Amino acid sequence: MAPVVLTFPHPLYAEMVTHVLSNPAQEMCGLLAGRDGAVDRVWPVPNALQSPVAYRMDGPEFAAAMIGCDFEPLGIFHSHPAGPPVPSPTDIAEAAYPDSVYVVISLQTLPPSVRAFTIVEGQVEEVPIDILA
Numbered sequence: 001m002a003p004v005v006l007t008f009p010h011p012l013y014a015e016m017v018t019h020v021l022s023n024p025a026q027e028m029c030g031l032l033a034g035r036d037g038a039v040d041r042v043w044p045v046p047n048a049l050q051s052p053v054a055y056r057m058d059g060p061e062f063a064a065a066m067i068g069c070d071f072e073p074l075g076i077f078h079s080h081p082a083g084p085p086v087p088s089p090t091d092i093a094e095a096a097y098p099d100s101v102y103v104v105i106s107l108q109t110l111p112p113s114v115r116a117f118t119i120v121e122g123q124v125e126e127v128p129i130d131i132l133a
Contacts, residue, residue: 002118003037006075006101007130012042017112019044020079020105027055031065032075032103039075043068052081054090075116077103085113087124095119101127 008016019042020028026047033041043065045057055078057065066073076097080088085106087095095102098120106113116127 002099002101002120003074003127005037005128005130006103006116007038007132009039009132012039013114013131015042016077016103017105017114020077020107020112024079024081024107026050026052027079027081029055029057029076029078031057031069031073032077032101033065033069034074037074037101041068042077047078053083073097073100075101075103077105079105079107079112081107084108085115087117087119092119092122092124103129 019030029047030042030044032039033043045061045065047055048058049056083106085104087102087104091102101116102119103114103116114129116129118125118127
């Protein structure tokens with residue numbers, strides 16, 4: 001079951017945002033490991049599509065991240081270089097982990113706008129994010 005609140009220690013939140021800003025022209029992505037809504041590891045994964053409008057994770061980096069998450073990622077994050085911080089129709093259609101939180105990072109503003117959602121059978125619900133000092 002997905003958490004009611006997604007909690008990041010500030011250094012891990014900053015690590016995730018820094019990763020997506022490392023190539024702002026492309027959608028950047030990765031996994032979040034943790035339990036009970038508390039993130040304890042950020043796993044950047046290359047976008048196999050190298051696209052500004054879509055992402056796909058595969059290859060050895062994705063395999064290592066899935067192993068690190070015990071095959072049950074707490075969250076999946078990706079950026080929207082030119083889009084809003086909400087799941088796109090493609091994000092919703094391709095959401096395959098109903099117990100995970102989907103974090104969308106919009107680069108339309110600086111600092112980036114970061115929001116989290118559950119996506120279950122096409123239904124999207126926002127999940128609050130708490131960033132610990």
